[in-house]
Amino acid sequence: MAARAEIGVFGGSGFYSFLTDATEHAVTTPYGDTSAPIVIGTIGDRRVAFMPRHGLKHEYPPHKLPARANLWAMHELGVTRLLAPTAAGSLQPHVKRGDFVVCDQLVDLTSGRPSTFYDGPETTHISLADPYCPEMRAVAIDTARGQGISVHETGTVVVIEGPRFSTRAESRWYSEAGWHVINMTQYPEAALARELQICYCNISLITDYDVGVAGLPPVTVPEVIAVFNDNNARLRDLLLAIIPLLPVERACPCATALDGARVGH
Numbered sequence: 001m002a003a004r005a006e007i008g009v010f011g012g013s014g015f016y017s018f019l020t021d022a023t024e025h026a027v028t029t030p031y032g033d034t035s036a037p038i039v040i041g042t043i044g045d046r047r048v049a050f051m052p053r054h055g056l057k058h059e060y061p062p063h064k065l066p067a068r069a070n071l072w073a074m075h076e077l078g079v080t081r082l083l084a085p086t087a088a089g090s091l092q093p094h095v096k097r098g099d100f101v102v103c104d105q106l107v108d109l110t111s112g113r114p115s116t117f118y119d120g121p122e123t124t125h126i127s128l129a130d131p132y133c134p135e136m137r138a139v140a141i142d143t144a145r146g147q148g149i150s151v152h153e154t155g156t157v158v159v160i161e162g163p164r165f166s167t168r169a170e171s172r173w174y175s176e177a178g179w180h181v182i183n184m185t186q187y188p189e190a191a192l193a194r195e196l197q198i199c200y201c202n203i204s205l206i207t208d209y210d211v212g213v214a215g216l217p218p219v220t221v222p223e224v225i226a227v228f229n230d231n232n233a234r235l236r237d238l239l240l241a242i243i244p245l246l247p248v249e250r251a252c253p254c255a256t257a258l259d260g261a262r263v264g265h
Contacts, residue, residue: 005040005049007243008079008198010070010189011236027073031114034069035060038077044244049077053084053185062162062184068114071192080255081136081199081246083239084190087228088157088183088204091175091213097227100238101155101181101204102140106131108187110161115188117195123263124195127253131190135252136201136242143242144203149234155180157204159187165219171212182210199254205235 003025022041027034038051053070054060074082088101095101118124144151158174160166162184166174174182181204193200207227208219 003040004078005047005074006078006080006248007046007246008049008051008074008077008082009239009243010053010082010084011050011239025077027076029069029072029076031068031072032066034073035066038073040077043240046243046246048243049074049079053189063110063113065185067188067192068117071189071196071198072117075196075198079198080250081133081201082193083136083140083201083203083242084186085203085205085235085239086183086185087207087224088181089208089210089219090206091158091171091179091182091210093209093213095152095155095180095206096150097206097208098231099150099152099206100144100235101152101157101206102132102137102144103157103181103186103202103204104130104132104137104154105156106186106190107156107158107177107179110159110187113161113188115191117192124258124261125263126191126194126257126261128191128194130253131194131200133199133201133252133254135247135250136199139245139247140201140203140238140242143245144238147234147238147241149238152180155204157181157183157186157202159183159185166210166212168211171210173212174210175212181206194254194257197255197257199250199252203235203238205231207231 156179207224
C-alpha cells in the first residue's frame, strides 16, 4: 500500500524520535524535488508526515524553498491538515522573545516566488481572506494555554523576501502598521495550501525583536539560533500535543476552498 498520512508538519529531525514506526519517503512532484524526503509515522492514532522545509542541512534559504513541491507532496500523501511552525521576529514590544504567536493574518511582501498551482488554462481565484484554518488555530491556542505557554491568540505576520533582514526604515514601517510578526516563509505556503484545500496553521516562535522595535540593536543569526534552540523542545511538545486533538472531520472553509473559485465553473 502506498504511504499515506492525514496530518503534515514542516518540522525537523527532532520530531522523529517520537515515532516508533518512522519510514522515509521520497515523493515525485510535477514541481521538482521536495526540500527533503518526508518521514511518516504515528502519533496517537494519527498518521503524520514530517518534513524540514529548509532541507536536512538547512540548505534552502527562504527565497529558494521549493514550496510548490513541498505542498504538492503533502497533498499526494493525503495530508488535509498542515502545521507550519516557524522561527519569527517580533514587531511589537509586547510580543516577547520566547512567546508563541498563532497567526490569523499575513501580509505578503515577497517578490517573484512561484505562488500558485493555477497558471492556466483553468483560471482559479481562491479566497485568502483568512489564510489560517480556524479549527486548527483553536486547538493550537487551547493546547498552548494548557501547557502554560505565553501565547498570542492572533497576530499578523509580514512575509519578506529575504534572505537579508530588514532595514531600520522597513522595520519601523511594519511596526507602525500594527503588524506583529516578521518571517520569510509563510508566503506562498499558506496560499498554496489553500489551493489544495489543505488546512494550514502557523505557530510562530519569537526568537528576536526586529531592528525597528524599541531602538534595539540589529538582529543576528546567532541570536535567532540560540533562542530557537532554547525553546525548540517547548515547540515540539506543543505540536505533538496538538496533533491527536485535531478534529478528524473538517467543518472549516479550507476544505471547500475551490468551490466557486474557478472562472467558468
